[in-house]
Amino acid sequence: MAPMSNKATHPPDTPLYPIREVSRLTGVNSVTLRAWERRYGLIRPQRTPKGHRLYAQDDIARIERILQWLNRGVPVSQVADLLDQPETVETPTADSGDWASQQQLLKTTIEAIDLPKLEALYHESLALYPLSIAINELWQPVILALEAKWADRPDDLVRRTFEAFFRSQVGIRLHYANQATRGPLILLSAMPDDPGPLWVLMCALLASEQGYRVQMFDHSLALDDLPQAVTRLHSSMVLFSSGQREDDDYISHALPQAAEALNVPIGVCGEVARLRENDLRDGPVNMLGDDLPQAIARLRPLLRESGIL
Structure with a gap:
């Protein structure tokens, strides 16, 4: 039986997209697209004679539906049974x-x-x-x-x-990602009371994926050193993260004073942003919230507002 051609499946003028372009259009990286195909059969792209994947507009629409279910909290193992159901269907309780x-x-x-x-x-x-x-x-x-x-x-x-495991895995990704992008550099630091770098590491992963270069400090950088660090590292922003409440004087006085003296924005995210929202809400420190993906998504408008982008 002869292999199925693209023309046999779609009209000649139907656009077909390589995996890199589909990744750009949907925000889903190519590793994930291939995993959805191989492990769960969620998408079935066509192949060129050399085996390269080609995606039609229907495939892209299907990927967007997969994302909608995932964003509603459905694990990928359950998505296949839901894709062809009406969009109004309730999210399964399982x-x-x-x-x-x-x-x-x-x-x-x-x-x-x-x-x-x-x-x-x-x-x-x-x-x-x-x-x-x-x-x-x-x-x-x-x-x-x-x-x-x-x-x-x-x-x-x-x-x-x-912590050592997570630091090594994130460090590998940062090393190669920082070399591959010319995006703004985010100086990312833990806060003084946080006993480890776990929140900073999660932020670093997310910021790197969004195209930022990341200089990470998994121990708190002294606030007095911030101006020199920003200048010498050519940083566009300072981002602090912590899973702790942090000291009252640090939150109420030292951090706002440091933000006033700095010529780039200071942001705070993680549990500390939820616990200290009222203490820092109206000051010069940008409260970005404890939802880390949302916090990182807020960086770009903040940098635009500050005239850095």
Whole structure:
């Protein structure tokens, strides 16, 4: 049987797009598009004689529907059964249970210090989901749960091992991403009371994916050093993140004073932004919220407003 040609499936004037262009149009990276196809059969692009994927407009519309379901909290394993249903269909009640089981598996793996399995879960989550969904539905809830547990029953071995693992994985991505983009440089720092870099690392992943270069400090950078750091690193913005409430004087006085003296914007995100929203709302510090993907999405309008972009 002769292989199916593109012309046999679509009229000759139907545009077909390579995977790189589809990734640009939909915001879904090519690794994820291939994973959706191979693992779940969610999309079925055509192939050139040399095996390169080609996507029609119908495929792009299907990808957008997949994203709609994922953004409603449906795990990718359940999307296939929903794609051809009316858009008004209710989100299935089993979603949270599936996400809960994935969160529990990740949490158990971290606490067991099973690094090979943790590495597999890390790469799988970033392959199957857009990063914003992987962070919101999996990594941030697990880190919140672990930090709450560690606050009551410290476990330095588990925490430091997980931090070292996460730092190495994010560091690899940042190294290559920083070389591949000319985007604005974000100086990203932990805050003084945060005992580790987990929130900063999640922010770094998201900012890098959005095309920013990231200079990351996983220990708090002294506020007095900010002007020199911004100048010498040619930074367009300073972004602080923390999973803690942070000290009253630091929040009420030191940070706003530093923001007033700086010639680039200062933003704050993570749990600290939720816990301190009222304390910093009307000052010179930009409160970006505890939803990390939304916080990173707010950087571009903030940089435009500041005249940097």
